[in-house]
Amino acid sequence: MDARTQQASTTPPVALSIAGTDSGGGAGMTADVRAFAACGVHGAVAVTAVTVQNSLGVSGFHEVPPEVVAGQIRTVAGDMGVDAAKTGMLASREIIEAVVGACDAVGIGRRAAVGDGVPFVVDPVAASMSGSPLLADDALDAVRTELLPRATLVTPNLDEIALLVDIKVVDEASALEAAAALHALGATAVLVKGGHLEATTGRRQSECVDLLSVDGEVHEFRSPRLDRPHTHGGGDTLASAITAGLARGMSLVDAVGLGKEFITRAVEHSYPLGAGHGPVRAMPL
Numbered sequence: 001m002d003a004r005t006q007q008a009s010t011t012p013p014v015a016l017s018i019a020g021t022d023s024g025g026g027a028g029m030t031a032d033v034r035a036f037a038a039c040g041v042h043g044a045v046a047v048t049a050v051t052v053q054n055s056l057g058v059s060g061f062h063e064v065p066p067e068v069v070a071g072q073i074r075t076v077a078g079d080m081g082v083d084a085a086k087t088g089m090l091a092s093r094e095i096i097e098a099v100v101g102a103c104d105a106v107g108i109g110r111r112a113a114v115g116d117g118v119p120f121v122v123d124p125v126a127a128s129m130s131g132s133p134l135l136a137d138d139a140l141d142a143v144r145t146e147l148l149p150r151a152t153l154v155t156p157n158l159d160e161i162a163l164l165v166d167i168k169v170v171d172e173a174s175a176l177e178a179a180a181a182l183h184a185l186g187a188t189a190v191l192v193k194g195g196h197l198e199a200t201t202g203r204r205q206s207e208c209v210d211l212l213s214v215d216g217e218v219h220e221f222r223s224p225r226l227d228r229p230h231t232h233g234g235g236d237t238l239a240s241a242i243t244a245g246l247a248r249g250m251s252l253v254d255a256v257g258l259g260k261e262f263i264t265r266a267v268e269h270s271y272p273l274g275a276g277h278g279p280v281r282a283m284p285l
């Protein structure tokens with residue numbers, strides 16, 4: 001077989017995005033699938049909600065029935081197999097319950113009695129960039145009690161940390177306190193994303209520092225802080241690149257390293273689109 005035929009016939013690993021759509025193509029599963037593809041992974045999807053959205057914001061959404069969300073997960077996993085999965089917008093407690101039921105059934109994520117399953121990245125999306133809620137208030141508890149105990153990795157930003165564990169992260173000590181609180185809820189590993197530190201503290205940051213807490217160790221990932229207005233889909237893209245790394249069999253630390261490099265490049269090459277915030281650009285490394 002020559003190299004080209006071999007490349008064409010080699011099946012890539014499969015990553016599953018359990019997330020909402022974005023009609024503007026910037027965030028959610030649209031961003032996830034682009035990041036998967038750029039990281040050499042086949043993207044499958046279980047759509048949780050359809051958002052009505054453009055670069056200016058989210059003006060509404062329609063939830064997919066929970067049994068249809070669960071059906072997408074089961075039917076994909078049962079046929080092609082899933083090497084890693086991630087969640088984004090989950091919209092409601094009922095959808096979270098359907099997702100964990102289906103994930104347990106197909107072996108995605110950890111289960112107390114069984115241990116580690118397929119790597120499961122939980123990006124605890126609560127709101128859009130412009131502040132529109134993407135998760136019902138009464139669903140936060142299901143994120144804490146149902147999703148986090150199953151998570152290989154949880155990737156909250158500082159706003160999501162405040163919602164989930166009521167800690168205001170302002171420095172490394174409070175970031176580690178937040179990581180400990182998320183471990184206590186059952187997350188195996190925690191990535192505290194520092195990208196919003198400048199906005200929450202008002203202190204100018206020259207770097208974007210993300211802290212990964214896993215197995216009693218803390219790993220620091222630093223990048224220069226790029227002042228770009230077009231960062232729509234940035235969180236989704238980072239979590240998806242990490243998920244792709246895990247699907248490819250990387251260690252968690254290496255997958256987060258890949259994710260950090262990937263998102264830094266994607267922000268650097270982000271582009272204006274529409275009158276509001278344009279998206280980051282998924283590019284192969």
Ligand code: PXL
Nearest residue numbers: 020021022027028089128129
């Ligand atoms: O970036 C968070 C996010 C996730 N999923 C969907 C979104 C957004 C932000 O707007 O629309 C569907």
